[in-house]
Amino acid sequence: MNSFIDLSKENIETEHVCCAISDKKHQKGVKLKKEWLTARMEEGHTFRKLDAKGKVFIEYAPLEKAWVPVIGKNYYYIYCLWVSGSYKGKGYGKQLLESCIAKAKEEGKSGVCILSSKKKTPFLSDKAFLTKYDFKVVATYRETYELLALSFDGSLPAFSHSLEEELPYSEELVIYYTHQCPYIHNCISQVVSYAEEKNIDLKLIHVDTLEKAKNLPSVFNNWAVFYKGQFETVHLLNKGFLDKLITKKN
Template identity: 55%
Template structure:
């Protein structure tokens, strides 16, 4: 394993690419929205650490008290995403990024680290089996199979807020909650908006743009959540084919 790691900060964020989408010559609204979101979180202790390559090799985490997720716990870090892709897999980069987070947590006397997972591995969530190699264990669950994994240093564990276990809303329409924390979201929402308009589908697109709103979500939430007929469906970014299947149910 070789290469340099970079932590984004207020001085370098304008010039550095974010690893999940590599900057192209054309402007990308999702990237700029993501950078703005990170910039506003840096003063809260948000960390985005990446390998200095043009590929997805990074970890993103924050103090749980400031993390935009409906999870309660004191003195924890919350991992939003740990992603190693392509030719960089199986070269120790994932272990290096996770160990950095663990060392950072211990250095700052944190009680532990937590992350969203599921009993059955789901897309858009970090690898559960990988996390368990470091000692992460399920400390809370929801009825539809999502889990909260935690690596505790002192025996204290976080938990899902009760509102996250509701998984119901009054709106019967297709409803998508989202934040601009992920650069893929802007284009995803625009495509869904266009399709629903074309097919005369009633859709409610709700931007979650404050910490309070994120903590009060009626379901698990990492930056995206889908409801239909008042029932929670997924935290995965969905495409048009998913919506077609959903309306056939």
């Protein structure tokens, strides 16, 4: 039976961060991820993973310090809960989520929250799995994205007020991003290349402070895409997915 490991400043250089273990094109992203994560550890950020060479982990932080446009007090915010490949169906997701819930209760938190969606969406945790633990929808954005919360004391988190603000129209492709996800560095490279090929005006906005993250104009876990003044997706983009998005809009 494999055990779980919490990443720390002492072991982060020798441990992998699950998502991009051996793919060479993501190694720069892995380096950036580890730097970002190390800087967050003193804020209570937790990255717990299976002690195995696989994508089995949960990542969460105190909501007050979570780099997302979600507000509330004394909650944990789960960025990512991921079990993939041959590790599915073995109860690892259950163990990881329950460890987060247990820790929240031990520390006297008001609850745990997470971004999900009405229908299963890539890069977001499955709503059906979360509702088994009594997570409830407490806020909705654009009829697709949902903030789910498991409250211990009746208090609830909410989306930041910045999501309600009207955005000025722009023809640009605008992407907000952090270095939290190891895939982002390569995604940016592909987006820049595609924009140059198709002569598309591209604006990349690095979200590099907590304040910026809390005041973003859309839902966001580590990435948000706008095109022609409209929010499109939190789906990480490669050239193929981006081409579909641009073609559909034009």
